[in-house]
Amino acid sequence: MSRVVVATAFGGPEVLSVADEPVPEPGPGEARIEVRAVGVNPVDWKVYSGAMGADPSRLPIRLGSEAAGVVTAAGPHAVGPAGPVAAGDEVIAFRASGAYAAELVAPAQALVPKPTALDWAQASGLLLTGATAWHALAATGVQAGDTVLIHAAAGGVGLMAVQLAAARGAVVVATASPARHGFLRELGAVPVAYGDGLEDRVRDAAPGGIDAALDLIGTDEAIDVSLALVADRARIATIAAFARGQQEGIRVLGGAPGADPGTEIRDAARLELARLAQDRALRVFVTRTYPLADVAKAHREIMSVHTTGKIALIP
């Protein structure tokens, strides 16, 4: 049996509980993992909030899609993107459905060797945000010499996008609340406060203009300012303003209907992200960990939309 988090109804974090569920033997192409840390992402609360539909036949819902842990058993033909998977391997699982668990069976194709440079909590937070940021930079063609505006730069996806854009040789103008500005400067970005007057502040911060923009928050402000400053709409991407993004003809990325899921590019990014983390060229900032049983507290925190970097659950 494994402790797993389930949403037993649609609603707020009060609908979450920890239950015991049997763990199946891994089948062909699968592996069983003893989970050491689980990455928490905003979509994890959106799935039971009702905002993405409230069909009662989907209850109870297992949560989560990324975790890090140790392989305890591998089924036949368990081969991941980096090669065969065997008991004892330290791995990151992404996308692994139902990852909020103490033990998990996942497709071997979802398993990437854990960089030794990351601890368990950091490893659990590398791939969802990293692959999303990678996709957003690729979709907008960010390259050396560009100046890129990143909205919500201190969030989970934002800190990945800032580091990856800087590593490509781009100048990064990063929106965040003033308390995060010192930290963003340390990462090489030019920080700017979001809120009234954002467009003028970005113009002052980037007198040579903005070549591309990533909206990682979904506010009208982020879209309006991006449209005002970037000449080519194909170089503006949103991962959160799905309806508005489609209306405006900018790049809309992710799992929503009509969006570009970027499955191939995101899957391929996983080994690159692990390599960069191993080389200490990409850091994962985990600001808080919670025991699995405190999942509701973790979700209240991520729902505030003001966390910096990542939160992890420890089974």
Ligand SMILES: NC(=O)c1ccc[n+]([C@@H]2O[C@H](COP(=O)([O-])OP(=O)(O)OC[C@H]3O[C@@H](n4cnc5c(N)ncnc54)[C@H](OP(=O)(O)O)[C@@H]3O)[C@@H](O)[C@H]2O)c1
């Ligand atoms: N489409 C996809 O494939 C995909 C993938 C991953 C995530 N997402 C979505 O993308 C969004 C970001 O994900 P995440 O994991 O990065 O979330 P997150 O870590 O919760 O983002 C929090 C950040 O948002 C910033 N923020 C809050 N209000 C803001 C505003 N009005 N303007 C600018 N920044 C603001 C906060 O900055 P301060 O603390 O400084 O205020 C904080 O750093 C979520 O909606 C998530 O569901 C989509």
